[in-house]
Amino acid sequence: MNYKDIIEKVYNETKEISNEGKIATYIPELANVDPTMFGVHMTNLKGEGFGIGDNLVKFSIQSIAKVLSLTLAYKIMGEKIWKRVDVEPSGTKFDSLLLLEIFNGIPRNPFVNSGAIVICDILVSHLGNAKEEFLDFVRDVSNLPNLTYSDKIADSEKAHGYRNVALCNFIKSLGNIENDPTEVLDFYFDMCSLEMNCQQLSYTFTYLANGGLKISDGSKIITKPQSKRINALMLTCGFYDESGEFAFKVGLPGKSGVGGGIVAVCPHSYTIAVWSPLLNPNGNSFKGMKFLEEFTTHSDFTIF
Amino acid sequence: MNYKDIIEKVYNETKEISNEGKIATYIPELANVDPTMFGVHMTNLKGEGFGIGDNLVKFSIQSIAKVLSLTLAYKIMGEKIWKRVDVEPSGTKFDSLLLLEIFNGIPRNPFVNSGAIVICDILVSHLGNAKEEFLDFVRDVSNLPNLTYSDKIADSEKAHGYRNVALCNFIKSLGNIENDPTEVLDFYFDMCSLEMNCQQLSYTFTYLANGGLKISDGSKIITKPQSKRINALMLTCGFYDESGEFAFKVGLPGKSGVGGGIVAVCPHSYTIAVWSPLLNPNGNSFKGMKFLEEFTTHSDFTIF
Amino acid sequence: MNYKDIIEKVYNETKEISNEGKIATYIPELANVDPTMFGVHMTNLKGEGFGIGDNLVKFSIQSIAKVLSLTLAYKIMGEKIWKRVDVEPSGTKFDSLLLLEIFNGIPRNPFVNSGAIVICDILVSHLGNAKEEFLDFVRDVSNLPNLTYSDKIADSEKAHGYRNVALCNFIKSLGNIENDPTEVLDFYFDMCSLEMNCQQLSYTFTYLANGGLKISDGSKIITKPQSKRINALMLTCGFYDESGEFAFKVGLPGKSGVGGGIVAVCPHSYTIAVWSPLLNPNGNSFKGMKFLEEFTTHSDFTIF
């Protein structure tokens, strides 16, 4: 079977299974989404794509944006960035604050919330206007010149993000935040409020399947070794408490968001984005995980 | 450059750098090894190999054997094995016992000591004579009919392995060990006492680069999906506290042992074994890590 | 020897020993105090006192005020207060955030920072103007009608109290803070900024040696059982990580503050306040601890 047939088959099978997931509730605005949405889009390195279902409906990409902010900060600071954040899986949620204390405010990796907040602090320090310049960067990477933040989503998070306020101030007290916590958090919540559809999302991530180069014009976003390392990080740390499970069952670098989106990267080959809003107990899209597991099990589209 | 030239170049460069590692001291018998030993051997899927340095000197493979015991237990129990042990990275040593308690005696993965002990318990339950039948299995996989346990190493560990005695009894008290702790530990220490040289070790692991099949005769050791999953586990959990770092810098599934050996697997392509006894602070071979990092950075031999 | 002679003797001996303590640095304003200050004052239940050294110099009582805020909240809520905060020692600083998560936002006791913040939240909920009404309460208990908060100290803490901002927002995210974190913290920092001298401090705490009654007029501040229970809490939880050490070496209920003050209570008998600004590694006054240890070892003024 070619990849279109496999996607269609697995999409239809996954559509049928009973959805045991639940809507994310900690950001009230996210609860307004239609829970039956389900879309998939794959893009290869020639820019050819194949989509199915609600693949053209926009959704909040949330934590998936952390890969883009990491890319920009890594591009700016180079390897020095790893003095501010580590590259290790975080174990479980039980230890996150404990580990921050033991490791003197150095987050375990850039994809846990504490790590993404430190990355935001780096961008605030290095850019004149982090919010605008980050948006310009994502517009360029995604070829979406009109992309904007969602104020509704950002405001909803700002009003309820006590846990992130706690994290940022805790790291500040341990010496690993340079700027005012309020400013850093403001940018963090904006960054997480970006919206894309599956087609746009899979297209945006093609630079990570293409050695750091944009597939449209071959221009360099990051170096090839940097691109490999971001893929390695997505594989080991991209799925909260379920990172091992994803590597184990899906076998691809990827990143999920509480909006129900997942993007996965098969180096030298393709990217794929899935969206279904209801989440499993670990905060990853229930149907998204099922789809990707079936998709890679019935194909050779994995790295192992 | 072809792979032989790259290996030779990186080997010679790595040989020159000052070795900051230290000998493993917690198993007295291991301290008797010559600290200057340094060998590398690569094997491709046709069985062709290339070795350099002390690649034909035998050493204690220690924790590397955990991949082989997992393979046998997985072959016997199938997916039910994951009810006894999880597939998540363990975070850090700081939390291992805490996490065992929180997760009711289910170890985080089969490569931390607690997980490997549970795998030994599974083999003791399912095999008439675990010690003998496991040895037969490894002899078959490695095409080494005369392979034996090292009583010297095993006895040295048995006399000083208080931490492992503690782990096994702790898991027993939490209900996830079926047999007598003394019997399980006895097998565990034997299992870790196997000795191979770099050539044998890289050859033994070729089934994981070959979809679960022996390269010599194509016979099935495990299924293709099982093979992919063991590779995923090695990538996320194979290097103690440094698993993320290895995936990040080397970009290959692999497993290290305190004897100073490391084996890495490039699916569909090759395996490579490195040995140098002095260890970095995380318990992985200092020069072995340096060699593999350089080797994959200067080549396309990675999965990312 | 009578108590005056013992106090004089131990004071003079303790004055001579080399002070290994360090000034508290996390609140910049506290660093401006004269580090050689050393005062002691004892008050018996007739209101008779005996002081020595710098016993009439005012200092920032800091965490000692947590006993007074607990007293007021306990008076208001009665035993229902223990649904919001527990009565157990906290073990060590290593676990404080971990334990908050495991126990769903219920702090281990009212004297760790998290517990004192929850007590402030209770007072903000129950009082029209917590800041004013708490000050009125302390003025009444201490017979000091002109007592005020120190804006300098409070402002200095507000500008650097990231750790407490983290704690309050973390508990809010776990559901155990009712009010806006900013408002609760504002009151918390004011509360900790009260200033007294040793004479005033020992006098203020006499109600806890007197079964909850003011010694000046016999009026009831809290009930006798409540008074006993606050004493028990000071004994088990009053000295951060050193609570066991204080009970062990001094044998009295007591409370310390990072301003270098300590107050101790001998039920049915007396109270004693000590002040010396330099702190030991656990954050308790170096000379204060030494004085009290010697004082109770050479007398029968303990509860054991």
Add this chain to the structure above:
Amino acid sequence: MNYKDIIEKVYNETKEISNEGKIATYIPELANVDPTMFGVHMTNLKGEGFGIGDNLVKFSIQSIAKVLSLTLAYKIMGEKIWKRVDVEPSGTKFDSLLLLEIFNGIPRNPFVNSGAIVICDILVSHLGNAKEEFLDFVRDVSNLPNLTYSDKIADSEKAHGYRNVALCNFIKSLGNIENDPTEVLDFYFDMCSLEMNCQQLSYTFTYLANGGLKISDGSKIITKPQSKRINALMLTCGFYDESGEFAFKVGLPGKSGVGGGIVAVCPHSYTIAVWSPLLNPNGNSFKGMKFLEEFTTHSDFTIF
């Protein structure tokens, strides 16, 4: 009311309340006890006693014996003993193993299992025959020349004490056990198997209410400061996870055992022993705790 009337009244009231406790199950032999047993005995410093209910029925004192082994080890080593074990409350069961690792094998206090095992190690090191000499010591303190260990109880624990085997080997691996773990544990299980009735138990502990001296002949068991310090330790650490609760509600130094016994000490005044086998969720006698809380609330027999 005099103390006899109070004991009688509180005993009868407590007898009536529904017992929500459960039998200890982790030592099978303990499960054979009659769950309706309920006895109380008080002894004053003249040796006069008053008992009620099943106060003359023998039971397994279990962890209460840890006070006696500590007394003997303290007598032998003096203050040097605190280099091997600390004097701090342990927080909660969740952190016990974590804290052992963080504090390099130094248990938090001598009453958690890890601490009591280290005390046993000390006695094995200092005595020719720890088992016999400890028994002689307890016979002398208790004036019970025929006291013996219960082999049935000890054997039952030895066959199921995996958690304690784990603890002892873990501490050995951290360097704070001098002898062979098997020998230390053997003594530990014997030590916990002592049996007494309430009358004997309260009599045995009178030396701690009497400044370290036997009340029968005034001979010195330990010094007065040592006696005060053991009382302080019982107050802060005597009741597992409920130590704070006991200090808070009862207000006396005391020690409980999983056999359902509790002994409490009112310095300069009396001792009291209670026994009822069913345990609350924290492992302390359900009715024993209720009785002591009521007894001290309705009397002035507390230290606060």
